Amino acid sequence: MIHNLPPGLIMILGALLLPLLGQRLSAWGALVLSSLSLFAFWTTPDFHTVTLNLFGQDLSIVRIDRWSWIFGLVFHLAAITASIYALHVKDTKQHVAGMIYAGSAIAACCAGDLITLFVCWELTAVSSVFLIWANGTETAYRSGMRYLIIQVTSGVLLLSGAIIHFQQTGSLVFENFLGLEPGQRGAISDLGFGPLLILIAFGIKGAFPLLHNWLQDSYPNGTATGTVFLSAFTTKLAIYSLARGFAGLEELIWIGCAMTLFPIVFAVIENDLRRVLAYSLNNQLGFMVVGIGIGTELALNGTAAHAFCHIIYKSLLFMSMGAVLVRVGTTKATELGGLHKSMPFTTVFCMIGGGAIAGFPLLSGFVSKSMIISAAGHEQMFAVWIVLLIASAGVMEHSGIKIPFFAFFAHDSGKRVKEAPWNMLTAMAIASFCCIAIGVYYQPLYDMLPFETHYEPYTAAHVIMQLQLLLFAALAFVFLMKANLYPAEIRSTNLDTDWVYRRLLPRLFAYIGKLVRLVDSLFRVACLAMIKRFLNWLSKSCSAQGWLGSTWSTSSMAFWAAVLLGVFLILYYL
Amino acid sequence: MKTKDDNSKGGNSSSDASWLERNVNVVIAGLVIACIGSLIAQLWWAPLFAEKHVEASHVEASHDDGTHDETSHDEHAHGESSHDGASHLHPAEFAVEEVFGFEAMFGFAAFVAVVFLGTGLRLVIMRDEDYYDS
Structure with a gap:
């Protein structure tokens, strides 16, 4: 019975009951809900589908295959760890929002048709914004508003695309829009208008270049615990959807390459460490998008594996920064440093997360990222391969070194705080354990991947080359620090594409408004002046001295009378 | 502070x-x-x-x-x-992988390049902390 309901529905409906538990127990309620949901999901039979007939349309509200399974599973794990992480939070509305958000993301990745997907898609947007607003500041409120507008726009595009696609093909089934099998590739020009809109919708949620900035804008404004939720679901749901709908779309390779590159440069100079993590997230999504674009079985396996590992280590990194935020009150690099003395456990967990994202052997990032890089190699895509190597060095820079170094080491800020609360440490310990466990014993993960694989990440050559890349990157950091060439942390705002809608467009509209007002007032003044002149002329003309009002001489009267008579005479003869 | x-x-x-x-x-x-x-x-x-x-x-x-x-x-x-x-x-x-220390040099160079690019980017995009609030 329970298996005939969309996975995640337990969390969505259960969340509505959480307020009844009161402030203290609602956090535990959220943990119980996500665990129950995992149990239900775990016991769901393989390749389970449930079809519902609604308004004459068959909607497959449940479709669990290997893609849905791996994403559903890691979404559940993320929800459980994030719930543990948030156990100390007394704010019930955050727990409700978190559960509805996680539940709808899980339901979305188990949706077999575009309409069910759309409903869950919008539900993730609407529920997650409360995790930003819960911060309570004016900045968070405005940032949340921008987030909501962009996310809802993505949903609207998805729905429009789905309707157009349905008009053209008569099908609402969510499958590859190009009809490609793994290993085949297609171009964007083969897409119809409907799928193109859907691609843009996915691209917004997946933070494609130029559509990305909602991510860096909103995530650093979430609450310490809310951002952990946020980091796990929205973007990875987009990755899942892209893999399902657009695997093998060649343009995605280059979009992905751009995505891996530009955030690493922004991350170097960003002062807010949670925003650095948001850029880092963007860069990691790039790896996955490249994998989707390559579209071979190895590449798609790599994408799924990387999403799985990424959700865990990115949560871990956001959790460590959340702990810093809770204890110190800020995550700005200029205010931090030397925290390893007062938060030793958090430091270790953060470094494990940093090592995992950088792809050190024996940690989870190594066994997943290398699949995507290998896939580029197998397809003889030299340029892509080089870009991914640069991006790997970049990851080492911003997440492997910058995050732990500036928060916990660097110059001592003199701040002596308490270690993170026990529940935060527990959640970080679980995530760290997963990072190491997957890195060491990766076979269970590989067995879950969408396609069968015999990939072997730990070859001597591969391990040595990866170590060379990372160690020498670290050496470069030491060199730059010693030579005083590493850019100092500066309290600043760095412009990104959000400048367009936060500064340029408002300024432009203000300017256009001013221009319109100016033209309008000039026009009014001109018209009034003309009327005034006309009236003046009229009153002048009719006055005693005016030519209409003054007395005319008799001779001119006689002359004009003669002219008039003459004209009459001519008219009469004509 | x-x-x-x-x-x-x-x-x-x-x-x-x-x-x-x-x-x-x-x-x-x-x-x-x-x-x-x-x-x-x-x-x-x-x-x-x-x-x-x-x-x-x-x-x-x-x-x-x-x-x-x-x-x-x-x-x-x-x-x-x-x-x-x-x-x-x-x-x-790729043949380039055979070069001795290729990844080492690459890692070092890419890291330095990214940091320098970032420093350069500051000239263009860095504003005051309260830029959007003013």
Whole structure:
């Protein structure tokens, strides 16, 4: 019975009951809900589908295959760890929002048709914004508003695309829009208008270049615990959807390459460490998008594996920064440093997360990222391969070194705080354990991947080359620090594409408004002046001295009378 | 917090400097040793690197790597695009990988380039902290 309901529905409906538990127990309620949901999901039979007939349309509200399974599973794990992480939070509305958000993301990745997907898609947007607003500041409120507008726009595009696609093909089934099998590739020009809109919708949620900035804008404004939720679901749901709908779309390779590159440069100079993590997230999504674009079985396996590992280590990194935020009150690099003395456990967990994202052997990032890089190699895509190597060095820079170094080491800020609360440490310990466990014993993960694989990440050559890349990157950091060439942390705002809608467009509209007002007032003044002149002329003309009002001489009267008579005479003869 | 306070507190904290702070040079030395180690490791395993490239480029070559059997049976699955089902010892297949210390130089150079690009980017996009609030 329970298996005939969309996975995640337990969390969505259960969340509505959480307020009844009161402030203290609602956090535990959220943990119980996500665990129950995992149990239900775990016991769901393989390749389970449930079809519902609604308004004459068959909607497959449940479709669990290997893609849905791996994403559903890691979404559940993320929800459980994030719930543990948030156990100390007394704010019930955050727990409700978190559960509805996680539940709808899980339901979305188990949706077999575009309409069910759309409903869950919008539900993730609407529920997650409360995790930003819960911060309570004016900045968070405005940032949340921008987030909501962009996310809802993505949903609207998805729905429009789905309707157009349905008009053209008569099908609402969510499958590859190009009809490609793994290993085949297609171009964007083969897409119809409907799928193109859907691609843009996915691209917004997946933070494609130029559509990305909602991510860096909103995530650093979430609450310490809310951002952990946020980091796990929205973007990875987009990755899942892209893999399902657009695997093998060649343009995605280059979009992905751009995505891996530009955030690493922004991350170097960003002062807010949670925003650095948001850029880092963007860069990691790039790896996955490249994998989707390559579209071979190895590449798609790599994408799924990387999403799985990424959700865990990115949560871990956001959790460590959340702990810093809770204890110190800020995550700005200029205010931090030397925290390893007062938060030793958090430091270790953060470094494990940093090592995992950088792809050190024996940690989870190594066994997943290398699949995507290998896939580029197998397809003889030299340029892509080089870009991914640069991006790997970049990851080492911003997440492997910058995050732990500036928060916990660097110059001592003199701040002596308490270690993170026990529940935060527990959640970080679980995530760290997963990072190491997957890195060491990766076979269970590989067995879950969408396609069968015999990939072997730990070859001597591969391990040595990866170590060379990372160690020498670290050496470069030491060199730059010693030579005083590493850019100092500066309290600043760095412009990104959000400048367009936060500064340029408002300024432009203000300017256009001013221009319109100016033209309008000039026009009014001109018209009034003309009327005034006309009236003046009229009153002048009719006055005693005016030519209409003054007395005319008799001779001119006689002359004009003669002219008039003459004209009459001519008219009469004509 | 003002930098003045930071300095004064930082000064106080020198008395409770942690082991890491007192031994930064040890950490750096360890890193340098690890770097050199990774290069030596490549020399040690050089036959593997060479062989991998030979296989990737489909050149008939005699396999003389019986000693390195722990990797010789490794095989990467990569769908239908597999090259004659040949076993691959390394995920990527470009000649440049054979160059000694390629990834080391690449890692170092890419890191420095990214940092310099970032520093340059500051000139264009850096504004005051309250830029959007003003």
